[in-house]
Amino acid sequence: MTTHTSATTTVVDRLRADAGAPVLTPADPGYDAARMVAATLVDRRPAAIVRPTGADQIARVVTMTREAGIDLAVRGGGHSLAGHGVSGDVVVDLSALDTVHIDADRRIGTAGGGVTAGSYTAAAGQHGLATGFGDTASVGIGGITLGGGIGLLTRKQGLSIDSLLAAEVVTADGQILEVDEANHPDLFWALRGGGGNFGVVTRFTFRLHHVPEVVGGFLALPATAGNVRAFAAEARMAPEELSMMVVVMKAPPMPFVPPEHHGTPIIFAFMCYAGPGADGERALAPFRKIATPLMDQVQPGYYADLFAGDERPAVHSVTRSMFLDDIGDDTAELVMEGVRSATDFSAVVQFRPLGGAVARVPADATAFAHRDRGYAVMAASLFQQAEMEPECDTWVSGFAAGLSGGSAPPYVNFLGDEGPDRVQAAYPGRTWDRLREVKRRYDPDNVFHANHNIPPSP
Numbered sequence: 001m002t003t004h005t006s007a008t009t010t011v012v013d014r015l016r017a018d019a020g021a022p023v024l025t026p027a028d029p030g031y032d033a034a035r036m037v038a039a040t041l042v043d044r045r046p047a048a049i050v051r052p053t054g055a056d057q058i059a060r061v062v063t064m065t066r067e068a069g070i071d072l073a074v075r076g077g078g079h080s081l082a083g084h085g086v087s088g089d090v091v092v093d094l095s096a097l098d099t100v101h102i103d104a105d106r107r108i109g110t111a112g113g114g115v116t117a118g119s120y121t122a123a124a125g126q127h128g129l130a131t132g133f134g135d136t137a138s139v140g141i142g143g144i145t146l147g148g149g150i151g152l153l154t155r156k157q158g159l160s161i162d163s164l165l166a167a168e169v170v171t172a173d174g175q176i177l178e179v180d181e182a183n184h185p186d187l188f189w190a191l192r193g194g195g196g197n198f199g200v201v202t203r204f205t206f207r208l209h210h211v212p213e214v215v216g217g218f219l220a221l222p223a224t225a226g227n228v229r230a231f232a233a234e235a236r237m238a239p240e241e242l243s244m245m246v247v248v249m250k251a252p253p254m255p256f257v258p259p260e261h262h263g264t265p266i267i268f269a270f271m272c273y274a275g276p277g278a279d280g281e282r283a284l285a286p287f288r289k290i291a292t293p294l295m296d297q298v299q300p301g302y303y304a305d306l307f308a309g310d311e312r313p314a315v316h317s318v319t320r321s322m323f324l325d326d327i328g329d330d331t332a333e334l335v336m337e338g339v340r341s342a343t344d345f346s347a348v349v350q351f352r353p354l355g356g357a358v359a360r361v362p363a364d365a366t367a368f369a370h371r372d373r374g375y376a377v378m379a380a381s382l383f384q385q386a387e388m389e390p391e392c393d394t395w396v397s398g399f400a401a402g403l404s405g406g407s408a409p410p411y412v413n414f415l416g417d418e419g420p421d422r423v424q425a426a427y428p429g430r431t432w433d434r435l436r437e438v439k440r441r442y443d444p445d446n447v448f449h450a451n452h453n454i455p456p457s458p
């Protein structure tokens with residue numbers, strides 16, 4: 001049970017009186033649902049969850065909590081792997097900032113800070129348009145964009161931040177700023193990769209891309225080290241219209257997997273070719289030749305439909321993230337060894353090939369500096385009983401160290417609660433110092449610290 005100080009109680013009273021927005025406390029119906037996040041091991045009880053509908057209300061909440069020295073968390077879609085969306089005494093829950101406006105003529109999409117990837121994608125899809133945001137409908141465009149945004153259109157369109165044109169931001173001092181390349185360019189640079197460190201983004205403006213049709217869906221092959229290496233190599237050589245998310249794991253006992261393969265290692269890939277059917281079939285042919293597919297649901301359709309459902313099994317997970325340049329024979333062997341050897345829990349390796357439009361943006365143009373990397377990789381262990389967390393964490397940590405040689409930097413959006421060194425490692429070279437300097441300018445007192453924190457420079 002979390003206890004709160006009298007300062008917190010006073011702020012909650014002030015929020016109720018003056019924020020102009022609904023405030024949920026532990027005594028209110030709906031509070032327990034509102035504090036749930038995608039990270040199943042996180043069980044936090046903020047003193048208040050505020051649901052503002054506009055930037056002015058958010059400015060008031062930021063000012064009140066800052067003046068009282070109360071920890072403030074910002075929640076978009078609630079999918080932070082570290083549960084950051086509820087890691088404050090007061091939470092600004094942006095779910096009511098849920099408006100999407102698609103200007104099809106100008107190819108510009110405008111969305112509130114609490115919009116999910118699924119609802120933006122559905123609205124844009126009605127016009128044959130898209131902005132890429134990962135592969136999961138329920139992820140918030142807020143968190144994914146501020147950390148970079150790797151998804152099913154990445155090699156064609158770049159990261160989500162590469163389509164970001166402007167943002168409305170409530171800063172730590174309660175100002176509401178319009179931010180783009182011309183206005184507050186330092187802040188605009190930092191928002192594109194630096195996470196929620198610099199303020200609350202109440203509105204995002206994105207470039208939309210014409211994506212009238214795709215060839216996409218799930219493809220499963222038997223996993224061997226040779227197949228994993230070949231899949232990864234083909235993925236990097238494929239035309240940049242083809243992006244994908246590839247998982248290597250033991251086949252779950254799901255209806256789509258033939259029963260004789262349950263429990264055997266498979267490659268399970270979520271494919272998306274952003275272009276016409278015939279070209280897509282050509283691009284996919286090399287993958288289908290690696291081995292006879294166990295399942296092949298890749299077919300012509302609409303990009304928005306790939307986002308239709310994201311029901312996930314209710315399991316716990318601990319993860320480690322890394323960028324790798326290559327997935328060669330040795331790495332593929334290690335992947336297979338890890339997946340095979342895990343018996344009390346499931347071992348999963350996920351990789352997403354980069355290149356294409358991601359690599360054409362200079363490394364210092366945004367705060368995402370991993371432009372020349374080959375793959376964003378995540379190692380995970382999945383388990384049913386929460387008590388297994390320490391064991392699974394130790395295992396995944398050793399497994400990931402083997403895959404990465406111990407030194408590969410992480411993708412900030414795939415970071416759990418792994419300490420300040422790992423956060424710094426996500427921002428190599430000059431990026432870290434530049435971010436700290438921007439932080440000093442816009443949030444010198446580190447009001448926005450319930451995140452993968454970038455401390456202000458002295």
Ligand SMILES: Cc1cc2nc3c(=O)[nH]c(=O)nc-3n(C[C@H](O)[C@H](O)[C@H](O)COP(=O)(O)OP(=O)(O)OC[C@H]3O[C@@H](n4cnc5c(N)ncnc54)[C@H](O)[C@@H]3O)c2cc1C
Pocket residue numbers: 037038073074075076077078079080081083084085086094113114133134135136138139140141142143144145146147148149150151195196197199200201202413414450451452
């Ligand atoms: C099931 C699942 C699938 C995923 N798939 C992908 C994927 O395909 N590609 C990918 O790149 N990542 C993916 N991610 C990672 C995801 O991008 C990050 O976890 C991201 O932080 C989630 O954003 P959110 O708004 O949903 O989360 P929240 O937990 O609500 O927010 C996380 C943090 O982001 C900041 N934040 C969020 N919104 C705002 C805002 N409007 N203004 C200021 N700060 C804000 C805050 O600091 C907040 O604490 C996935 C995660 C999960 C759990």
